[in-house]
Amino acid sequence: xxxxxxxxxxxxxxxxxxxxxxxxxxxxxxxxxxxxxxxxxxxxxxxxxxxxxxx
Numbered sequence: 874x875x876x877x878x879x880x881x882x883x884x885x886x887x888x889x890x891x892x893x894x895x896x897x898x899x900x901x902x903x904x905x906x907x908x909x910x911x912x913x914x915x916x917x918x919x920x921x922x923x924x925x926x927x928x
Contacts, residue, residue, distance in 0.1 A: 874921040878914055885911045 885907045892904035 875918060875925060878918045878921060882911055882914050882918070885914070 889904050889907040889911070892900045892907065895901075
């Protein structure tokens, strides 16, 4: 489970890096959206990691 979340975070981070490099307002909006999604996934990762460690 944590590996799946990690992979999603990696994809979103690559999206963030690509959109951050572009100088348009729309690209910066997409970069911020990617960061927001990463933030959500971090919470999921924490929960999944704790659950896996308790097994």
